[in-house]
Amino acid sequence: MQDKIADLLKDINGKDRISDFNMDLFENDMLDSLGIAQLVAALEESFNIEIDPEDILPENFSTVNEIDALVRKYKA
Template sequence: MQEKIADLLRDINGKERISDFNMDLFENDMLDSLGIAQLVAALEENFNVEIDPEDILPENFSTINEIDALVHKDKV
């Protein structure tokens, strides 16, 4: 799932694909607040989940691994 999240993120930000799933996305200018909104929509569509608005916090989107954990949490 991390691979697909990395692909979605690349589609959103137009930058190189991320291979380090623990890299801080904000510090490396790979994600911003608008990108989070776009990514939430893409995650919900691609993984058939509904992300709780209360979970849309920067700390849940800081790395691909954090995003993966969030998607799995909302898939239950």
């Protein structure tokens, strides 16, 4: 699932694919507030989930691993 998330991030930010899933996406300019909105839509479509607006917090999107944990929460 992490690879798919990394691919979605690459599509959104147009930068190189992320290989370090613990890298801080905000500090490395890979994600911003607009990017979060785009990513949420892409995650919901790709994984057939609906993310609760209360979970759309920067800390849930700081790394690929954090995003993976959030998606797994909704896939369970």
